[in-house]
Amino acid sequence: MISQFFVLSQRGDNIVFRDYGGEVQKGSAEIIFCKVKFWKEDGQEEAPPVFNVDGVNYFHVKIVDYLGVLNEDSLRKNFVLVYELLDEAIDFGYVQTTSTEVLKSYVSNEPIVIEAARLSPLGPASIFVQGTK
Structure with a gap:
């Protein structure tokens, strides 16, 4: 079961956040951000x-x-779509489906496409990275 789901900016700010159970401490986004960004354990970079x-x-x-293209601005402009996708993909913390084709049949909002050339991508500590559709 998933207790919390979040997408973080390059600075560690919550862009998208959903708490499914309430059993995990509220500072967990900061913990994962610091661990992922500054990981130096077990000889791994x-x-x-x-x-x-x-x-x-x-x-x-x-x-x-x-x-x-995913970056902080495109996520903010598409927050309704992102939360709709989360609602369809995860139900009370249990993953239902992650298939894009299946999700498209349930989601009614259309994405607001942002031009890649004018925006910087999210950094390595984020859950998403730059890419094209």
């Missing part, structure tokens, strides 16, 4: 996709699909 801190399992991914 990058944080693994799954790690544990004080009994809480953290998962982080870098993925792009629905909005085309």
Whole structure:
């Protein structure tokens, strides 16, 4: 079960946040941001996709699909779509589907496409990275 889901900016600010159970501390976004950005454990330069801190399992991914170019501005302009996707993909903390094709059939909002040339992508500590649709 997923307890919290968030997308962070390059500075560690919450752009998208959803708490599904209330059992994880509120500062968990700061914990994962610092761990992923400044990871230097086990001789690795990058944080693994799954790690544990004080009994809480953290998962982080870098993925792009629905909005085309992803950066802080495109996420902010498409926040309604992002939350609609979250509502369809995750139900009370349980993942229902992550298939883009399946989600497209349930989602009614259209993405607001942002030009890639004028915006910088989200950094490595974010859950999304720059890409094209």
